Amino acid sequence: MKLKTLVATMALTCASGVALAQNYNFEVGVNYTDIDYDAGGSEDFFGVYGEYHFQEVRPGNNPLAEAAFINRSSNIYVTGDNDLDLVTAGVEFYIPDTIFYGAAEIVRDDPDNGPTNNDWGVRLGLTPITGLLVWTEYYDEPGYDANIHAKYVVPLGGGNFVNVEGGYADYDENDVFDIAADFYFDRTFSVGAGYIDYDYDDAFLLRTRKFFTPEISAELAYTKFDAADVITVGASFRF
Numbered sequence: 001m002k003l004k005t006l007v008a009t010m011a012l013t014c015a016s017g018v019a020l021a022q023n024y025n026f027e028v029g030v031n032y033t034d035i036d037y038d039a040g041g042s043e044d045f046f047g048v049y050g051e052y053h054f055q056e057v058r059p060g061n062n063p064l065a066e067a068a069f070i071n072r073s074s075n076i077y078v079t080g081d082n083d084l085d086l087v088t089a090g091v092e093f094y095i096p097d098t099i100f101y102g103a104a105e106i107v108r109d110d111p112d113n114g115p116t117n118n119d120w121g122v123r124l125g126l127t128p129i130t131g132l133l134v135w136t137e138y139y140d141e142p143g144y145d146a147n148i149h150a151k152y153v154v155p156l157g158g159g160n161f162v163n164v165e166g167g168y169a170d171y172d173e174n175d176v177f178d179i180a181a182d183f184y185f186d187r188t189f190s191v192g193a194g195y196i197d198y199d200y201d202d203a204f205l206l207r208t209r210k211f212f213t214p215e216i217s218a219e220l221a222y223t224k225f226d227a228a229d230v231i232t233v234g235a236s237f238r239f
Contacts, residue, residue: 022214023056024238027068031219031234038227047234048084051077063161063184064211066153070131072101085110094127101125101133131155146170159186174199182207201226215239 027050034044053075059067068075072094079088090105103123110116125135131153138144149167156162166179180194194205207221215238223230 022238023058024215025053025056027051027236027238029234029236031232033230033232036229036231038229045081045083045085047079047081049077049079051075059187059214061187063153063163063187063190064214064217065184065190065209066131066161066163069133069151070153072127082111085112099127101127101135103135143172145172160184163190163192180205182209187211 029049031047031049032044033047034042036042053068053073055073057068057071057073062070067073074091074093076091077089080086081088087108087110088105090103092101092103094101101124103125105121107119107121108116109119119140121137121139123135123137125133127133132150133152134148134150136147136149147167147169149165151163151165153161153163161184163182163184164179165181167177169176176196176198178194178196180192182190182192184190188211189209191208192206194207196203196205202225204224205221206223207219209217209219211217217236219232219234219236221230221232223232
């Protein structure tokens with residue numbers, strides 16, 4: 001996988017006081033990524049995303065960044081990365097009154113200096129308790145590569161939360177392991193770190209997100225690969 005495409009998949013999808021809860025159906029965002037290669041040279045690209053939730057998302061007392069996840073909110077989404085060369089569209093669906101989760105997406109990669117590739121994938125998972133999702137995924141290729149992923153948002157009391165997420169995949173060409181965690185100082189502000197291990201590369205990640213109002217947020221991430229430094233900044237708006 002090219003580093004630029006890998007970074008795009010990791011791009012952030014980027015005032016004091018506690019914001020009041022604000023219900024929403026839509027979230028849209030933009031981000032900018034700069035890649036500085038250790039061997040010399042750099043490149044940058046923009047990204048955008050949008051999502052629509054079928055039911056109003058009610059943040060309640062949960063972290064604003066995790067409200068839709070904790071509420072098991074079914075939605076459709078579109079992302080455009082690499083200056084819109086990489087476009088993904090999909091749907092996530094939590095079956096009402098059950099623990100079952102499903103998702104499907106299509107991906108179109110149309111680089112400036114290469115062939116166009118189209119792909120599709122599905123995810124199947126379980127939500128056995130509030131704040132926990134465990135899933136596996138399959139993309140259009142011969143055979144199923146064993147993989148498992150999980151995300152868990154845990155209330156710690158006193159208005160603090162922690163988000164822990166990670167996964168392992170046994171691909172034909174290489175294994176991939178990733179883990180990350182975010183600590184929520186309150187409902188509006190988080191700081192996190194992560195580690196990604198590929199057979200051909202490792203990466204260390206630092207990230208933060210702040211909601212200045214219930215509708216407006218900004219985020220920043222720094223990732224150190226073996227051969228490059230990557231900075232991503234982003235902003236989002238809910239309504």
